[in-house]
Amino acid sequence: MASSSEKQPSLTRRQEEIYDFLKDKILKRGYGPTVREIGNHFGIRSPNGVMCHLKALERKGLISRESNMSRAIQLTDNSQQKTVLPLLGTAVSGDPWRPDLDDETVEFGGLFQAGNRACILVRGTALGSLGIQDGDYLIVAKGATGRPESLMAGLDDRNCLIVTRVGNDGVPSNPVVPGAVPGMMSRELGVVVGVIPRFADADVAVTSATNTAHMNGHGEILEDDADDS
Known part of the structure; x- marks a missing residue:
């Protein structure tokens, strides 16, 4: 999988890592990870810490989220190909x-x-x-x-x-x-x-x-x- 930094040079290293993790999960299994899954994968103990990264990715137009819904993260770029x-x-x-x-x-x-x-x-x-x-x-x-x-x-x-x-x-x-x-x-x-x-x-x-x-x-x-x- 190509690194998202080729398309999004403004991402921090951690934002890039989380974005690639989201993309991999969504494309392989059809739905995004939970906040807990993200935190466990990257060793981020606080859910607020994970949310800060997700909100940053959302502000930069890379993902969209539905409030109060588990696994409701969607990609906004063309990597989420149609099935x-x-x-x-x-x-x-x-x-x-x-x-x-x-x-x-x-x-x-x-x-x-x-x-x-x-x-x-x-x-x-x-x-x-x-x-x-x-x-x-x-x-x-x-x-x-x-x-x-x-x-x-x-x-x-x-x-x-x-x-x-x-x-x-x-x-x-x-x-x-x-x-x-x-x-x-x-x-x-x-x-x-x-x-x-x-x-x-x-x-x-x-x-x-x-x-x-x-x-x-x-x-x-x-x-x-x-x-x-």
């Missing part, structure tokens, strides 16, 4: 799978690197027991092999979305949604590697060949349980 994923389709509670027929893509800002990823729009409350709500996006690794205990999204024999847990034999057979029937996955869509909740503090753009819409969204990436090899 655009194909939309596989929409899963509606109790209804058959609605595949995307318009080559829609969904832009998630700079939350994470795309790789061989795709997304599924969830409608309804069928996955509420997993903390997945109406309007959330499931991020899946297409063609990946699920590790034991990871989650696999797929379609059952009714062509409805089902989420199962991968067993020790590598076979997704244990539904994690109450009421689902075991062993009924007929088509795998991908290993679940993240969930993008629908919140009101960020923008997620949905684009197709025929129209453009915007939905509110804020990303929280889960631990990657997929083996892409």
